């Protein structure tokens with residue numbers, strides 16, 4: 001039996017909760033979605049969370065709320081999933097890509113060099129689940145020189161008075177930075193609950209608001225919820241109340257609300273996330289690191305530091321001093337032995353669309369080096385101890401056989 005890469009954890013409890021949601025008579029946005037939002041907020045230690053149908057939609061809603069548009073620049077890492085860049089392009093703004101560090105996360109030094117008077121937002125990405133250096137990123141946008149450059153146009157931009165930090169925490173739900181959970185580390189954080197992510201609702205996302213008291217967060221919560229539903233003054237549940245049929249539309253909003261059927265999966269996932277899911281994922285990470293640390297050829301991922309604790313999302317193994325072609329050959333050999341592996345990520349400047357925009361991988365040497373030697377290993381709740389050992393043996397044997405070493 002092949003070992004898959006990251007199937008979701010679906011068991012009788014999940015199925016029972018989804019069945020209950022289906023039988024409840026209310027299947028779209030309603031009480032379960034609101035409950036899920038409250039539980040996420042409490043888990044992250046913040047007050048307001050808006051659930052949507054994907055992280056992509058969540059990121060775009062926030063950019064739209066902040067008024068990001070043509071002529072604006074948004075700084076993103078070159079090493080991420082395409083969603084991070086595409087939402088900027090949807091808004092008509094320009095994605096400014098900067099290279100990353102050896103730990104896969106965006107380089108603060110490079111952000112600093114990329115800031116201009118057009119910069120409106122920075123989107124750091126917690127690759128593989130490891131939080132970025134948020135103290136440094138936050139300090140950078142609060143620095144008087146950075147503030148002086150900022151040219152606010154919309155009311156929200158004037159109120160903030162500086163560059164907005166919107167973290168793409170698609171990988172890092174449950175990760176910790178200096179004692180605090182992701183979701184509470186920057187102005188706004190977006191999580192993904194896509195099927196391959198640590199905590200899933202099949203498809204889904206959450207926007208976590210952590211703005212200063214200059215902002216009325218309850219009203220931003222309401223504004224974003226309305227934006228996710230056509231700019232309509234009442235959601236379907238409110239309109240269902242007898243006699244409550246009349247509604248208004250405030251703006252040409254979007255359609256990206258979360259459904260109660262999917263929130264019911266999320267509620268089960270969240271309930272057993274901290275003490276069960278994260279514990280198992282950490283065990284898998286530790287097992288891999290223990291085995292591979294015996295060989296000098298492997299470069300192990302950093303997933304725990306004095307300041308940071310990963311969410312153990314992707315185990316990013318690198319092999320020292322190999323070419324991209326050798327990495328590909330090793331992966332082929334691993335596939336032949338029926339273990340599913342992956343690469344996180346192909347840097348954006350290597351993909352056609354961004355290449356056609358003028359991005360060149362030669363300008364992102366660390367991204368290329370990380371990518372060319374990386375192999376992501378299977379990590380999922382139901383991966384058995386026996387399977388962990390099969391993965392380890394398969395990787396070691398494949399590396400030895402392709403590189404012809406003992």
Ligand SMILES: *Cc1c(COP(=O)(O)O)cnc(C)c1O
Nearest residue numbers: 054055056081083170192193194
């Ligand atoms: C998965 C992912 C997204 C997109 O999440 P969706 O919920 O599928 O929209 C965004 N950024 C990164 C880094 C991702 O890995």
